[in-house]
Amino acid sequence: MKTVLTVLRKDLLLELRGLETLPAMILFAIVTFVIFHFGLNRDTIDGQLAAGVLTVTLLFAAMLGINRLFVAEREQGGFDAFLLAPVDRSALLVAKATALFLFLVVLEVIAVPAFGLLLLGPSLGPALAGLIAVLALGDVALAVIGTLVSAIAVQTRARDLIGPIIGLPLLLPALIGMARGAGPLLVAHGSSGPPGKWVAILALYDVVFALLSYAVFDFLLED
Amino acid sequence: MLRDVSLDVPAGSTLAVLGRNGAGKSTLLRILATLLRPHAGEVRVFGEALPRRGFAVRGRLGLLAHDPLLYRDLSGRENLGYHARLHGVAFERVEEVLEAVGMGGRADEPVRTLSRGLVQRLAVCRAVLHGPALLLLDEPLANLDPAATELVSPLIGRGCGATRVLTSHDPQAALAEADLVLGLEDGRAAFVTSPDKVDAAAVKRLYA
């Protein structure tokens, strides 16, 4: 646990100093909203379409963060430094997933209101609580699977390509859960809570992949 | 890429590894550091067989490789603080080693803005931070001027108290520090002997 906090602290500090990932993710998300405005030729959207635009944008913005997650470790010797320390290796997975989760939360804190402002027809207010629940569960899946995929992809030659082509299919069920869970919330006078079925599926997906990642992560670190 | 290399290094002594670029010096150090797993053969560090017992060895060795293993966007103090936390070392130790290499004043600048010599000093700090009993030194004095060499000498020099495995681009300097010499040629041991028995011709052939 101490190791997790140590690595997490270092990652956040590194992001704070370099500002390499998070600003790019946020800008990308907002630009994508603008692109959807023109691509769909709609001033406002609602319901399932809105949920789809929001979650797909977040997914692709997350891919940017996922691609960069381990680059500093690989290029600046972070893997070696970590492996030389007498600490539990799984701590790196937990720390990186937590860092990615926090990045996604910051991204959404900015991108979701921006989405409400730029594209969403109905007011965001009544949907907010349900949306937070769905996005939080989705973020866990994005963070866990993203960390795993990133750790695989960073050691390959074509890492910018391998990351997305493995990550996107693996994340598809999570995307379905997020989009379908958020859909009913974004209708004018829609339901206040997300459909329980999708919350359950997202939670199941989170738990299974968290355990799975924990089981296989050590193998990605050995040299 | 290593073959037929077998030798014992007694605790507290210094092994110099000689050989031209690509002979397998760095590979040997990475295997000893548990970062590479040997495909076959037996490697023991502190009597623990690698790679199976790697966890028993980690934390007791310090690696100083070509790569300083420091984050460029963090300052020297932050980098060392990170390593101190990972190794469970008190922060006073960070200040102690920073002072020892004369970096106390510049430890808050990002590593990417420092000259190579200063980065190498920080890398020395990182390698010895947790007081390792085995030091793996790959060209430890690279980029260091004579004054800096003087400064790091109590940390990684002959009197530092740790068992040392060191490589150097300068065979004469390495021989002067060694108790035992391993000559590597294309991943094979060309000779293993004490430094006074190494003849100039053999060294010359090694680097030819």
Place this chain on the structure above:
Amino acid sequence: MTTYGRGLRGLSLAAAATMTVALVLTFFYAPLDANQGFIQKIFYIHVPLAITALCGFVFGGVLGAVYLRTGDRKWDIRSYVAIHMALIFGIGTLLTGTIWAKASWGHWWVWSDPTLTSFLIVMLLFATYQPLRFSIEDPERQSRYASVFAVVAGAFVPLNFIAVRAAQAYVHPRVLTLTGGNLPGSMRLTFLVALAGVALLYVTLWKYEMAAKSTRMQVRALRRALLGEDSVVPLKRSAAPS
């Protein structure tokens, strides 16, 4: 050294015989489906292919897990061949599936069918297996990372089916439910024989491929032993383990 060729002849004969029986049963024994008529005959090849391919993916994941436990490269090769064969069967599934969709619904692709859709997602995921391998040069790391991928992707198969099935209503010509309850006896017999035939075919081809790989590797090993290291032409960079 395992001799993969042993039992191959018996297995081939069994696979061929079972497939033949399955075809005979399909066209001369199984009754015409009340709703779909003759077109339902595709079911007897499409669904066994799909089930075998999915089991093949999971099988590859299990073999990958064994590799990670043992570190013995032969398990990675087995896992590779299992996934490789499952991909071929998967392509067969998608092609027969689209033909069935066209015949039943008039479109080559129907999103409303959760089984076909989730199968496509699984195929898209496993299609990255070979590029991933190709992108890692160090053979040991290639094996390790490919096995991690196989384990994760193998576990993804059932999860993905849960998620996609939940997303859509049941509209597939659901001749077979998981319990198989609503299938008339003669249809079920035909289906089971066809499933056995396709599964036997998978096992046969897997063994065949393993035998071919192991033979090639032994030729190389012999050359190395008899003529020395330098006489062996270095392998080209490849996604396949060797």
Place this chain on the structure above:
Amino acid sequence: MSLLAVAPALPLHTAGKYVAGAYIVFLAIVLIYVGIMASRLSRTERELIELRRDVEAQRSAQDSEPEREPVA
């Protein structure tokens, strides 16, 4: 099952084409696979023949120079 209701059973002569198509696809995949394996088999065979030739060449070279120490 609603979609099924609007998808009536095709007449046999239309359905036959699709069913035949599906089974031909299956057969073609198996045949293509067998074809690829056949070419690989012939490559292995060629390698074996080469190996045999090289080994025999080495043997006869050694026989003609019996004094020489065997290399490797």
